[in-house]
Amino acid sequence: MPAKIVRAQIPRAHSIVTCQRGEQIYAEGDATDKCFQVSAGAVRVSRVFANGGRQVVSFHLAGEMFGFEAGPQHRFFAEAIAETRMAVFERGPVQQHLPELLALAVDGMERAQEHLVVIGRQSAIERVALFLTDLSNRLGGTRQLTLAMSRQDIADYLALTIETVSRAITELRERSVIALRHARIVYIMNPDALRSLCGDAASPSEPARAG
Amino acid sequence: MPAKIVRAQIPRAHSIVTCQRGEQIYAEGDATDKCFQVSAGAVRVSRVFANGGRQVVSFHLAGEMFGFEAGPQHRFFAEAIAETRMAVFERGPVQQHLPELLALAVDGMERAQEHLVVIGRQSAIERVALFLTDLSNRLGGTRQLTLAMSRQDIADYLALTIETVSRAITELRERSVIALRHARIVYIMNPDALRSLCGDAASPSEPARAG
DNA sequence: CGGATCATTGATGCTGTTCAACAGATGTGG
DNA sequence: CCACATCTGTTGAACAGCATCAATGATCCG
Numbered sequence A, B: 001m002p003a004k005i006v007r008a009q010i011p012r013a014h015s016i017v018t019c020q021r022g023e024q025i026y027a028e029g030d031a032t033d034k035c036f037q038v039s040a041g042a043v044r045v046s047r048v049f050a051n052g053g054r055q056v057v058s059f060h061l062a063g064e065m066f067g068f069e070a071g072p073q074h075r076f077f078a079e080a081i082a083e084t085r086m087a088v089f090e091r092g093p094v095q096q097h098l099p100e101l102l103a104l105a106v107d108g109m110e111r112a113q114e115h116l117v118v119i120g121r122q123s124a125i126e127r128v129a130l131f132l133t134d135l136s137n138r139l140g141g142t143r144q145l146t147l148a149m150s151r152q153d154i155a156d157y158l159a160l161t162i163e164t165v166s167r168a169i170t171e172l173r174e175r176s177v178i179a180l181r182h183a184r185i186v187y188i189m190n191p192d193a194l195r196s197l198c199g200d201a202a203s204p205s206e207p208a209r210a211g
Numbered sequence C: 001c002g003g004a005t006c007a008t009t010g011a012t013g014c015t016g017t018t019c020a021a022c023a024g025a026t027g028t029g030g
Numbered sequence D: 001c002c003a004c005a006t007c008t009g010t011t012g013a014a015c016a017g018c019a020t021c022a023a024t025g026a027t028c029c030g
Helices: A098-121 A124-138 A151-158 A162-174 A191-196 B098-121 B124-138 B151-158 B162-174 B191-196
Strands: A015-019 A024-026 A034-040 A043-048 A054-060 A077-080 A084-090 A144-146 A178-182 A185-188 B015-019 B024-026 B034-040 B043-048 B054-060 B077-080 B084-090 B144-146 B178-182 B185-188
Touching: A054 A098, A054 A151, A054 B098, A098 A124, A098 B054, A098 B098, A124 A144, A124 A151, A124 A162, A124 A185, A124 A191, A151 A162, A162 A178, B054 B098, B054 B151, B098 B124, B124 B144, B124 B151, B124 B162, B124 B185, B124 B191, B151 B162, B162 B178
Parallel strands: none
Antiparallel strands: A015 A084, A024 A077, A034 A084, A043 A054, A043 A077, A144 A185, A178 A185, B015 B084, B024 B077, B034 B084, B043 B054, B043 B077, B144 B185, B178 B185
């Protein structure tokens, strides 16, 4: 998974907003008139199905942009999964910054394609190992991760069930690859072992990006 | 799945090339100095793993563009799966057409995200039904589909095995939803039934786009 | 402390994979 | 034109991994 998520500096942030944990940022069908940059907290972008199921398409952490879509209406939901502060960019002014928009779209495409490969071809434990590795990279390479998201969020992101995620984490713990100070605080004891558990799909083209 | 695949007319096609069935168009690691528009035939974009596994990210039919990627090197393989004629666009000149590139990137992102949802949340028969529906739409809504791709290609696209794809097709046939004149020639006998088999993930936000 | 939410663990079953054999189509040479 | 080889697709049986159902444990917050 690419650690890079576009952090382009688009000028003219119109405002800064703060969302509480669980608060909706936009809904499916809402106008795509803004995009956002997280300054603190974390955001979940997902689709919800009639039967209650959910597919999380992406998480966005501090520094990362999201909310850019092609059509006039959003095709996904975005919610804060922790108390989150964001810069808001109005679409009108932003459209004069085509190169930045292009970078955003391309990054979104690449991440979706990598995620596709993971969900299509990796086992449960590989997905979880990859998830933790990616998160560690995006947090700047820390070995201690504080998960902003619940097990249910992780499950919906990795296309698994909450129980399977839990069992995978337990197995990583039993193998001493990670340790849990808390259900939401993961310490990566053996980064090499974790990486080797990620399997083939971990960006074979990329030379083990340092994070 | 969105039927729309960008067919933007970018001027200055530098050349027209023809590829034989099975011929490689670009490889992982190749320079991303061109992009392509299929004029006849079909193209498969995929990633190949060390263990021989493969994930097909997209197919591209007549009129559709592909090959646009962010970095300097391709992250996937592109191959012709039938005799294919394509217009080639050099990257340099094309970069003056930012709006068109943006449309390409956004379309790629959306398709990858929709594909993600399908692979993450749909059963085998739902995936196959959706695949056939999407293909029919992209071919202009024909009820008779000539599949350019093999069962293996379909399996790698839908993240299933060839056997499971075969069984799903057999079941659709036994339910009289489709008929096979030939393994590669599918006739959609009951489009409504086929659509209803696609399940939730079939673009809930889109009002059943006609194709 | 007590209730609610979140996470872990266990037992069982289903879906899709794997391994294996067969069938149909395509192509080649005698 | 038919025998033979090859490639592609279908079908069957057994298995594995993950989901499901159910219960227990941990954490948070009043």
